[in-house]
Structures are given as structure tokens and as C-alpha cells.
Amino acid sequence: MDIPFIDLDAQEKVIGKKLEGAVETVLQHKKFINGPEVSVFEESLAKFANVNNAITCGSGTDALLLPLMAIGVGEGDAVFVPSFTFVATAEVVSLLKATPFFVDVDMKTFNIDPEILRNAIIASKKMGLKPKVIIPVDLFGQPACYDQINEIAEEFSLNVISDAAQSFGAKQGGKPVGGLAHITSTSFFPSKPLGCYGDGGAILTDDKPLAENLMSLRAHGSGKNKYDNVRIGLNSRLDTIQAAILIEKINILKNEIEKRNLVAKKYSEEIDKKIQKPIINNGNYSAWAQYTIIYENRDQLSEYLKDKGIPTVIYYPKPLHLQSAYTVFPRYPKNLKVSEFLSSKVLSLPMHPYLSSAQQNFIISSINKYTKEK
Ligand SMILES: Cc1ncc(COP(=O)(O)O)c(C=O)c1O
Known part of the structure; x- marks a missing residue:
């Protein structure tokens, strides 16, 4: 696929x-x-x-x-x-x-x-x-x-x-x-x-x-x-x-955002619990530019999905305070632990309003198969 x-x-x-x-x-x-x-x-x-x-x-x-x-x-x-x-x-x-x-x-x-x-x-x-x-x-x-x-x-x-x-x-x-x-x-x-x-x-x-x-x-x-x-x-x-x-x-934006929300809901309901899924605060309605999971072995998972024809992207592999052009600037606290943690663990899955059920089922079953094997 x-x-x-x-x-x-x-x-x-x-x-x-x-x-x-x-x-x-x-x-x-x-x-x-x-x-x-x-x-x-x-x-x-x-x-x-x-x-x-x-x-x-x-x-x-x-x-x-x-x-x-x-x-x-x-x-x-x-x-x-x-x-x-x-x-x-x-x-x-x-x-x-x-x-x-x-x-x-x-x-x-x-x-x-x-x-x-x-x-x-x-x-x-x-x-x-x-x-x-x-x-x-x-x-x-x-x-x-x-x-x-x-x-x-x-x-x-x-x-x-x-x-x-x-x-x-x-x-x-x-x-x-x-x-x-x-x-x-x-x-x-x-x-x-x-x-x-x-x-x-x-x-x-x-x-x-x-x-x-x-x-x-x-x-x-x-x-x-x-x-x-x-x-x-x-x-x-x-x-x-x-x-x-x-x-x-x-x-068509309103309709497209509704569709993105349905795609996100399906991911959140059906992806294995071993994977941390996005958390939306009460009162927020997301535009779902990305659907981003947190997973310890995200690089291996990404490779596994790539072999099956499922693209993933890492947004963002390095936080800005560690980028060479920006290390001189101040930060708070001294160690931006959460930003560094997320950069090493996040993975964004295919997300758009026109993702079909068949495509999404394939993505979800592939992820769940991977986590089951681990
Ligand atoms: C969070 C954020 N800020 C700013 C920009 C800059 O937007 P543009 O690429 O249109 O200049 C982007 C887009 O890539 C972004 O994701």
C-alpha cells in the first residue's frame, strides 16, 4: 500500500x-x-x-x-x-x-x-x-x-x-x-x-x-x-x-478539520496502549497538523513502518537550544529536559483529512503488530 x-x-x-x-x-x-x-x-x-x-x-x-x-x-x-x-x-x-x-x-x-x-x-x-x-x-x-x-x-x-x-x-x-x-x-x-x-x-x-x-x-x-x-x-x-x-x-477547511479530528480519534482509540498518544487539553479542539506519538524505540518503529510503505516524520529531532546557531541564547531552566526528551522520542504518523479507513487500518495494525512483537 x-x-x-x-x-x-x-x-x-x-x-x-x-x-x-x-x-x-x-x-x-x-x-x-x-x-x-x-x-x-x-x-x-x-x-x-x-x-x-x-x-x-x-x-x-x-x-x-x-x-x-x-x-x-x-x-x-x-x-x-x-x-x-x-x-x-x-x-x-x-x-x-x-x-x-x-x-x-x-x-x-x-x-x-x-x-x-x-x-x-x-x-x-x-x-x-x-x-x-x-x-x-x-x-x-x-x-x-x-x-x-x-x-x-x-x-x-x-x-x-x-x-x-x-x-x-x-x-x-x-x-x-x-x-x-x-x-x-x-x-x-x-x-x-x-x-x-x-x-x-x-x-x-x-x-x-x-x-x-x-x-x-x-x-x-x-x-x-x-x-x-x-x-x-x-x-x-x-x-x-x-x-x-x-x-x-x-x-472546505471546517470540514477538513472535522475529518482530521476523526482520523486522530481512530488512531487514539486503536493504537496499542504501549504507545503514548497525543493528549488534548479539555476545551481544546486541535487542527491536527500532525498526529505525534511518543515511543521509546521510535527509530526502529519508523524503519519498520517505512519497510511497509508507511512514511513517518520526526518533528523535531533537535530542540532549538541545542542547534549550533542558537546555543548562545539563554534558557530556563538550565536543562530543557522535556524538549530534549521529546526530540528523542516523538514520531509523527500520516495525517490528513483524506486518509482512508483502509489506509488507517493498515497503519494501525502495522504499529500494533510491531509493539506486540517487542
Ligand atoms: C511553528 C512554526 N512557526 C513558523 C513557521 C514558519 O512558517 P513559514 O514556513 O510559512 O515561513 C512554521 C512553518 O513551517 C512553523 O511550523
Whole structure:
């Protein structure tokens, strides 16, 4: 059986014709930059997330960089990030000469641990840094603990930028991702729950003055017009063709997230108890960007599954505080034990809305056969 890790072909069977039509329209009108599809998609995005402003940009990485620029983060500022995440979360901080401050994650959710976060903020002050921003990551699609994080942010007067690159379409307490923090950044990288056919990203916020600042920053710091430059900015736009594709994809997102939840439920119910399955906190509805298990012999299990045509991926094999470009930055506590443990034990299984029962049964029975033999 040939099982893809994510299956964009299966999605194309559902909306392929609409996607072709949408791209063809852009090819005809030729407004490749800032075409009408961009603002149409921004409206759909804001409506989906139930927020007032959605500002699209060139990538999920820029969607983190732009709000940090808007806040004015720079040298001497500490920005608190989990270590168990994709590099972009910390990279944008260092690009602005601020200090990424690595915080350990919670063993159950893999997301930043609020109690450790509080101690990290106190520790950063003792080191002479100025705590400025928290960037929680909704890893693998599950929202971080925003109630606690927002409370800590208020106590220490910090900004919160939610890195929702993997969680667009998720909810917490019935509230969609996009409105859980002051600022939310997301990515439309092709493999994300809402992915385009290239790079793309967006920032969501109810803060109107911030939204206006971000719109200027993404367009070279423009003022009244393109040739009036009032701040130092970037060129970071979502291409019209990508917006046209995303208009079609967001229409089926709710249904696709429901399907991902069914796939996750089946995995969780039927995979052998010897394997630790994802834990979703009460009140969270995950977007299931990944279905990630913890298993002592994950490398052998991965090889075994590969021989059967079942792909798996390790997200992430090395936490950021151990990456050679990032070892110089501070962390709390001294040993980020949970991040290191997870990097050595996690394994992500095929996960997408179109995984058939037959495919999933084969994956589950193969895993269970392996654990039985062990
Ligand atoms: C947690 C996280 N943050 C940020 C990014 C960056 O997004 P992009 O690849 O669109 O720049 C990604 C995506 O790969 C991600 O998974």
C-alpha cells in the first residue's frame, strides 16, 4: 500500500476544478500583486477566525517578524519562545537583534509550560534583559494555554504573539485560533492545515492601529502611498494566485478539520496502549497538523513502518537550544529536559483529512503488530 504522509492529490480531487478556475481568473486579469483576490481572502480569513483584521504576508516567518517589528522589539529585549518548535519562531527574534529566551514545554501538550514561563521572565530580568514578548506555539495544531499565558503577559506587561502556523482552524473554549491572543501569526506553507501552493502567511488581530502599522510594514513601510515611506519595512505580500487558491481552500477547511479530528480519534482509540498518544487539553479542539506519538524505540518503529510503505516524520529531532546557531541564547531552566526528551522520542504518523479507513487500518495494525512483537 502506498500511503502519502499528507495527500494534496486527494484534496485536489475535491476542489481541483475550482482551483484551476481560480488560478485561470488571475492569469486573465494579471493583477499578480495586490489583486482583488487578496482582500477577498483577507475578509474570509478574518471571518473564519472571528477577528476584525487579517493582514496577509509572504510567509509564516514574516507573519512573526512583522508584529515584532511593529512592537519595536530590538537589542536587550527578551522574547520567550518554546525550544521544541520550528526554527522560525526564534529566528525572527534574533534577526531583530533581540534575545530569544528558550522555555521548556509541557510533557502532555508539547506547548510552552506557563509555570516555567513565569520563572523564565523573572530570570531574564536578573540577567539584565527587558522582557518584551511571549511567542507561544500551538504545536501540531493544539492551542497553547492562552488563559494562563495572557494572565502572565498582563502581570509583566508583555505582548503575546501566538505562533499559530500549525493551528489555523483549531479552537479553545469554543473560540477560534486568531482571537486567543492579542496577535496571531499563521502560515500557509503547503503542508499546513490551510496551505497554499507556495509560501504565504497572515497576521490576525482586533487591534486596528496595529493592523494599519502591519499593512504599512509589509509594503516597504509605506505611508500615504507607495512612494511615501514612513517607516523601515519589508516586501512581504501574499501573491494574488496564492490568495485565489486559499479562497477555495478556506471554504472546505471546517470540514477538513472535522475529518482530521476523526482520523486522530481512530488512531487514539486503536493504537496499542504501549504507545503514548497525543493528549488534548479539555476545551481544546486541535487542527491536527500532525498526529505525534511518543515511543521509546521510535527509530526502529519508523524503519519498520517505512519497510511497509508507511512514511513517518520526526518533528523535531533537535530542540532549538541545542542547534549550533542558537546555543548562545539563554534558557530556563538550565536543562530543557522535556524538549530534549521529546526530540528523542516523538514520531509523527500520516495525517490528513483524506486518509482512508483502509489506509488507517493498515497503519494501525502495522504499529500494533510491531509493539506486540517487542
Ligand atoms: C511553528 C512554526 N512557526 C513558523 C513557521 C514558519 O512558517 P513559514 O514556513 O510559512 O515561513 C512554521 C512553518 O513551517 C512553523 O511550523
